[in-house]
Amino acid sequence: MSTAYTKEKKVGEGTYAVVYLGKQIATGRDIAIKEIKTGTFKDGLDMSAIREMKYLQELKHQNIIELVDVFADKEKNLNLILEFLPSDLEMIINDKKLMIVPADIKSWMLMTLRGLHHCHRNGILHRDLKPNNLLISPEGCVKIADFGLARSLGMPNEKLTSNVVTRWYRGPELLFGAQHYSPAVDIWAVGIIFAELMLRTPYLPGKDDADQLVVTFQALGTPTEENWPGVSHLPNYNNLTVYPEPSRQELRNRFPAATESALDLMCGMLALNPNNRLNTEACLLHGYFTESPEPTEPEHLPKKS
Amino acid sequence: MSLSPDASGDFVGVIQLSKPYLSKEEITHLFKNSLMDDSLARAYKVKKREVFQFLCKLIKVLQFPTKILQGCFYYYQRFYMFNSFAKYGNAHYDVGITALFISLKQNDYIKKLSLVISEAYKLRGIAATPQEQDEHRKRLLSMEKKFMELEAFDFRYFLIEELLIKYAKYFRVPREVCFLSWSMLNDLYATELPLQWPSNFNAIVVLRTSLLVWNELNLERKVERLLNEREVAVHARKDEVNNAVNEFLEYYLDSYETSFMRDALEQLKLRTDSKHIINDVILNIKIGLHQDDRPNGSQTPRNLDEDLFFKLRDYDVGKTGSVRFLYSKKKYLDEVSQYASEKERYSQQKAAAPRQAPTQPAWKNYRAPPPAHGVPNNHSPRPHPNSSYQSNNRAAPRKTFKKNYQPSYNPNRKHKPERPFDK
Numbered sequence: 001m002s003t004a005y006t007k008e009k010k011v012g013e014g015t016y017a018v019v020y021l022g023k024q025i026a027t028g029r030d031i032a033i034k035e036i037k038t039g040t041f042k043d044g045l046d047m048s049a050i051r052e053m054k055y056l057q058e059l060k061h062q063n064i065i066e067l068v069d070v071f072a073d074k075e076k077n078l079n080l081i082l083e084f085l086p087s088d089l090e091m092i093i094n095d096k097k098l099m100i101v102p103a104d105i106k107s108w109m110l111m112t113l114r115g116l117h118h119c120h121r122n123g124i125l126h127r128d129l130k131p132n133n134l135l136i137s138p139e140g141c142v143k144i145a146d147f148g149l150a151r152s153l154g155m156p157n158e159k160l161t162s163n164v165v166t167r168w169y170r171g172p173e174l175l176f177g178a179q180h181y182s183p184a185v186d187i188w189a190v191g192i193i194f195a196e197l198m199l200r201t202p203y204l205p206g207k208d209d210a211d212q213l214v215v216t217f218q219a220l221g222t223p224t225e226e227n228w229p230g231v232s233h234l235p236n237y238n239n240l241t242v243y244p245e246p247s248r249q250e251l252r253n254r255f256p257a258a259t260e261s262a263l264d265l266m267c268g269m270l271a272l273n274p275n276n277r278l279n280t281e282a283c284l285l286h287g288y289f290t291e292s293p294e295p296t297e298p299e300h301l302p303k304k305s
Numbered sequence: 306m307s308l309s310p311d312a313s314g315d316f317v318g319v320i321q322l323s324k325p326y327l328s329k330e331e332i333t334h335l336f337k338n339s340l341m342d343d344s345l346a347r348a349y350k351v352k353k354r355e356v357f358q359f360l361c362k363l364i365k366v367l368q369f370p371t372k373i374l375q376g377c378f379y380y381y382q383r384f385y386m387f388n389s390f391a392k393y394g395n396a397h398y399d400v401g402i403t404a405l406f407i408s409l410k411q412n413d414y415i416k417k418l419s420l421v422i423s424e425a426y427k428l429r430g431i432a433a434t435p436q437e438q439d440e441h442r443k444r445l446l447s448m449e450k451k452f453m454e455l456e457a458f459d460f461r462y463f464l465i466e467e468l469l470i471k472y473a474k475y476f477r478v479p480r481e482v483c484f485l486s487w488s489m490l491n492d493l494y495a496t497e498l499p500l501q502w503p504s505n506f507n508a509i510v511v512l513r514t515s516l517l518v519w520n521e522l523n524l525e526r527k528v529e530r531l532l533n534e535r536e537v538a539v540h541a542r543k544d545e546v547n548n549a550v551n552e553f554l555e556y557y558l559d560s561y562e563t564s565f566m567r568d569a570l571e572q573l574k575l576r577t578d579s580k581h582i583i584n585d586v587i588l589n590i591k592i593g594l595h596q597d598d599r600p601n602g603s604q605t606p607r608n609l610d611e612d613l614f615f616k617l618r619d620y621d622v623g624k625t626g627s628v629r630f631l632y633s634k635k636k637y638l639d640e641v642s643q644y645a646s647e648k649e650r651y652s653q654q655k656a657a658a659p660r661q662a663p664t665q666p667a668w669k670n671y672r673a674p675p676p677a678h679g680v681p682n683n684h685s686p687r688p689h690p691n692s693s694y695q696s697n698n699r700a701a702p703r704k705t706f707k708k709n710y711q712p713s714y715n716p717n718r719k720h721k722p723e724r725p726f727d728k
Contacts, residue, residue: 004629038450042417042419042442043417043418043446044418044446044449044450045453047410047415050411050460053458053460054461054462057459057461058461070629070630070632071629072627072628074626074627076450078458151413152413154413155467
């Protein structure tokens with residue numbers, strides 16, 4: 001353990017790392033220590049660890065988790081010192097004692113989109129956005145975390161794996177097994193998170209990959225060659241039941257608290273055809289963020305009780 | 306790279322700044338340490354060429370794109386810069402395969418190491434049992450750890466190929482020259498230029514060199530394209546670019562026959578005989594570069610021996626403490642300057658009271674004297690608890706400055722402030 005930090009208690013364990021809470025001795029600042037297991041893998045340092053370090057070394061933004069320090073301890077374990085973020089958006093959504101007002105949702109969406117815009121303008125796809133990975137600082141700021149699945153955009157002809165993003169937040173192009181996709185996959189995930197914040201329950205909870213297709217298209221309509229040219233050539237596009245697109249009134253009924261521009265933004269983020277989906281810039285400039293009510297100041301947002 | 310104190314005040318930990326690029330002088334110094342004498346230097350050159358050719362074939366067999374070569378050759382050369390060739394010289398194939406494996410990970414190509422090893426065996430015509438292959442895999446994984454530590458776990462990485470394509474599009478370089486430069490880029494990976502310069506600079510060097518070669522070979526179809534590197538935010542001096550082009554051309558004097566440029570010229574149906582290319586084309590370009598060249602400004606030589614970073618790497622150095630990796634030079638210098646003053650103070654106090662063993666390191670009890678009026682206090686041994694981690698006691702960033710700034714005069718204010726003499 002480095003003398004600059006103390007390691008206090010274990011808070012979690014994943015496939016490639018153990019997370020501890022600790023303090024930076026010099027400043028007394030709370031920190032999280034991600035201890036990466038270097039010796040346990042058949043193929044050396046895990047890809048997720050490499051990705052996480054690579055992108056956090058590059059990205060510095062107030063809505064992205066900060067990589068404070070990196071060190072190897074006596075046992076040659078690699079330790080990532082990350083800023084301490086005590087809660088996440090999933091905890092807030094699930095805490096039924098908390099009252100969430102539309103201004104709070106706007107504030108969380110704004111901070112998420114700002115962080116994501118920073119990733120995308122630097123050519124980085126997150127590929128695992130979900131409420132669980134949107135951490136919240138003690139001051140109420142949302143910070144995008146867990147870059148273990150992230151990757152840079154790369155060349156246009158490069159094949160990417162479609163087995164990314166947690167199922168409920170997976171865009172239709174990924175469900176169809178597309179090997180060429182764009183930052184629009186992250187926008188879809190943010191759109192689903194937006195819906196989840198309004199409903200306070202997961203919007204499209206598929207039981208398995210096949211069910212996810214059904215649940216998604218029941219809610220938003222089945223894509224066809226008319227609204228998404230070329231979709232029928234995607235690998236998993238076969239034997240689909242064609243569901244109609246929901247009418248505006250159906251959406252209003254499903255999201256009774258949403259304003260018209262909130263619905264517009266959500267529909268823009270959940271366009272089935274990724275080419276028609278809004279990008280981060282268009283989302284951030286959307287009328288939803290300038291209409292009343294103003295987004296809540298981060299420090300006044302509801303916090304985990 | 307520097308030693309840092311632990312809780313007892315002993316300097317057993319290591320603080321290492323990531324340095325992805327080094328100057329020519331630093332590279333020469335490092336190779337002087339690792340290669341030691343001329344015979345080892347010659348052996349290194351021969352083995353490097355042998356391994357690079359092998360890796361090119363391996364990448365072809367495994368159907369990876371040639372851009373993998375960039376990281377692969379970079380890591381190979383960096384390894385022998387910091388490790389004794391006398392010790393690791395016979396493991397050159399292992400070093401090469403490990404460098405390839407790290408480059409694959411770096412570029413998001415997920416392949417099993419065992420697959421890479423078995424293909425490497427096939428290519429070298431070695432028959433090995435699965436057990437031997439597994440032993441080999443373990444050896445390479447321990448080498449991977451060494452590589453990672455050497456590179457300070459710094460995975461920031463920019464592909465020259467992507468920038469080359471962007472610049473070629475931007476400057477509207479003709480298709481044939483683009484092809485030539487794209488092929489020549491694979492030769493550039495084998496030089497020391499990627500160790501010295503970032504990717505944007507190297508992309509310009511390749512484009513410039515390929516244009517010069519093309520124009521020298523096609524006197525009747527010359528491409529008069531002006532590459533203004535400042536337009537693509539490459540702020541390098543003319544002599545720096547010329548020296549890099551010169552160094553790149555130097556590579557062909559030795560290795561033209563096995564180069565990617567030769568294959569590209571053949572595909573472009575241009576003259577490829579080595580006598581003509583070396584004597585008429587490359588030497589002519591080199592002479593032209595010398596005529597344009599401005600003399601380098603005299604630089605005071607640095608004593609690199611004092612810096613731990615420029616010594617052969619000792620992997621046991623952080624065994625009793627920890628190795629911290631930093632990615633910002635400013636942060637590194639701020640921290641190291643603190644350690645230096647702490648160390649000095651600690652040793653002075655120790656010398657003054659040799660019999661009294663301190664229960665706590667002296668630097669822990671140190672309190673900076675109050676600053677003299679008007680003098681900034683930069684002597685605090687630790688950052689102030691309330692100061693931001695990144696700012697390290699320096700002036701607050703501009704954003705905070707703007708927020709806290711209260712102008713004494715505001716032309717838009719409605720009421721003038723009362724001044725004593727107005728009364």
